[in-house]
Structures are given as structure tokens and as C-alpha cells.
Amino acid sequence: xxxxxxxxxxxxxxxxxxxxxxxxxxxxxxxxxxxxxxxxxxxxxxxxxxxxxxxxxxxxxxxxxxxxxxxxxxxxxxxxxxxxxxxxxxxxxxxxxxxxxxxxxxxxxxxxxxxx
Amino acid sequence: xxxxxxxxxxxxxxxxxxxxxxxxxxxxxxxxxxxxxxxxxxxxxxxxxxxxxxxxxxxxxxxxxxxxxxxxxxxxxxxxxxxxxxxxxxxxxxxxxxxxxxxxxxxxxxxxxx
Numbered sequence: 001x002x003x004x005x006x007x008x009x010x011x012x013x014x015x016x017x018x019x020x021x022x023x024x025x026x027x028x029x030x031x032x033x034x035x036x037x038x039x040x041x042x043x044x045x046x047x048x049x050x051x052x053x054x055x056x057x058x059x060x061x062x063x064x065x066x067x068x069x070x071x072x073x074x075x076x077x078x079x080x081x082x083x084x085x086x087x088x089x090x091x092x093x094x095x096x097x098x099x100x101x102x103x104x105x106x107x108x109x110x111x112x113x114x115x116x
Numbered sequence: 117x118x119x120x121x122x123x124x125x126x127x128x129x130x131x132x133x134x135x136x137x138x139x140x141x142x143x144x145x146x147x148x149x150x151x152x153x154x155x156x157x158x159x160x161x162x163x164x165x166x167x168x169x170x171x172x173x174x175x176x177x178x179x180x181x182x183x184x185x186x187x188x189x190x191x192x193x194x195x196x197x198x199x200x201x202x203x204x205x206x207x208x209x210x211x212x213x214x215x216x217x218x219x220x221x222x223x224x225x226x227x228x229x230x
Contacts, residue, residue, distance in 0.1 A: 032216050043120070043207055043221035044159075051216040090159065094216070103149070103172065104219060108158045 002027045004093050006107035013081045013114050021076040021110045023091030032094035033074040034104060035065055039087045047089075050074060061085070081114045088112075120222035122208050128228045134196040137225045139208030140189055145220070147213030150183055150193050153224070154204045165191065166213050177202075198229045 003026045013019045025031055032051050036044040048059025055067045065076045076089060088109045095103040121140040129135055141148050149164040163173040165185045173183070180199070185191040195202055205226050209219040 034218060036221075043223045044209075044219075046218040046220065049216070049218055103161065103164055106159045106161075 002093065002095060002097060002105055004091050004105050004107040006089075006091055006110045008110050009108075010111045010113065013112070015083050015114055015116050016080050019078050019081040019085070019112065019114070021089050021091075021112060023074045023076065023107060024072050025074065025091075025093045026072060027093055027096050029096055031072075031074075031096075033065075033067060034092040034094075035059065035063070035074075035076050036090040036092065036106075037061075037087050038090065038109070044090060047076070081112075083114050083116055086112055086114045120208055120210055120220055122206075122222035122225050124225060125223060126226045126228075128230065129198055130230050131199055132197045133229075134194065135198045135202075135227060135229075137193040137206050137208075137227070139191045139193070139222060141191070141208070141210030142220055143189070145210035145212055146188070147211045147219075148185060148191050149209040149211075149219060150191070151207040151209065152204045153207060159207075162193070195227075198227075200229045203227055203229050 005024045034049045035047040038044045047063050048057050050057045050067045058064045063078050088111050090109045091107040092104040095105050123138045147166050150162040152160045162175045163183045168185045183193045205224045207221050207224045209221045211217045211219040
């Protein structure tokens with residue numbers, strides 16, 4: 001069965017320190033992977049995606065993610081965290097079993113808290 | 117572009133009442149998704165449309181829920197009758213329905229059923 005796992009419910013980081021939000025996936029075939037961010041009382045906003053090519057993908061707000069096929073992971077990273085990065089982060093993978101219309105399977109979300 | 121538009125932003129109703137949530141996708145997008153978000157269950161896909169046709173409604177909780185997309189610029193999600201356990205934030209999202217395209221989410225409708 002297809003799935004996305006975000007093993008940490010919450011990640012706490014001090015401002016200025018690097019951050020990592022973890023994501024692992026299980027799909028058949030080549031995965032299409034996405035990261036979204038949700039600020040309080042807002043909808044999800046697209047951050048970045050991996051479709052093919054370079055394993056290191058750069059996205060909005062200084063975030064990047066590294067696709068690792070052998071570990072089936074797509075961890076989100078940022079070299080220096082900001083307090084304003086505090087939000088809920090979702091990893092998602094394209095559903096390969098329900099057709100080609102772009103349906104995504106989302107993880108449970110990880111709450112990132114950046115302290116000053 | 118105004119992005120995905122949802123209305124109302126907040127809805128408070130009493131158990132047994134009919135609730136209709138509305139969504140206007142981004143112009144030119146041909147896929148539309150309805151999600152429900154709760155603390156307990158996270159983000160759940162309810163139904164999605166491609167070119168106005170429902171493709172997969174296996175996430176719709178029960179017959180009380182129905183969704184329509186009469187044209188490319190409008191969709192509704194209806195709950196009749198509503199129950200307290202339907203209280204959640206309902207999101208609409210749209211995308212160009214081809215492989216690899218990201219979804220764009222609306223601001224959501226916060227539904228409270230008393």
C-alpha cells in the first residue's frame with residue numbers, strides 16, 4: 001500500500017540553527033514528492049517538489065529537500081531557521097494507483113517550532 | 117490571480133441542518149479536490165474531480181456528504197443532515213491535472229456543528 005510517514009509530531013529548533021523535518025514514503029515506481037507548509041488558520045502552501053533530476057531540490061523561503069531513493073526519504077531542510085518558519089509541515093507523494101489526475105497522499109504533518 | 121476561493125470562511129450550524137460549502141478553483145485548473153482536516157485524523161481527501169467529473173469519492177464519509185462540480189469554475193460540498201462529528205476545516209484545492217503539478221489550496225471553511 002502507498003503511504004507517507006512523518007515520524008516526528010513536533011520538531012523544536014533554536015533560531016539560526018539548521019532544521020530538518022523528516023519524511024519517508026512507500027510507493028510503487030518512481031515517486032513524485034512534495035512539501036507543503038500550513039500557517040495557523042491558513043490553507044496549505046506549496047514549498048517544493050521532486051519529480052526527476054537533481055536529488056537536491058530548492059524551494060520557497062530558503063527551504064530545500066533531498067531525495068534519497070535507497071532510503072525512500074525526502075527530508076526537508078533549511079540551513080538557518082527563522083522564528084517565522086514555525087508552522088505545520090506536510091510531506092506528500094503522488095498517488096500512483098488512482099490514476100494520473102494529480103491526487104496526492106499526505107503525511108500526518110510535523111509541527112515545527114523555532115524559538116528565538 | 118486570486119487563488120482558490122472558498123466560502124463561507126466560517127460556518128456555525130446546529131445538528132440536523134444542511135450545510136453547503138463553496139469553492140472556486142484557479143482559472144484554467146482542471147482538477148479539484150475537497151479535503152477535511154481535524155486534529156484527530158489529520159488531512160483527509162474526500163473527493164476529487166477532473167474536468168468536472170468525479171474521479172474518486174471513496175473518501176466521502178457517508179451518504180450525508182455529496183459534492184458537485186457543475187462547471188469548471190465552481191464546486192460545492194454539501195452535508196445533509198450535519199452532525200457534530202462533521203466539525204472540521206474543509207479545504208478545496210485545484211491543480212492542472214497532469215503528472216507532477218502541485219495543488220493550490222484555498223483558505224478553508226471552518227465548520228462547527230453544535
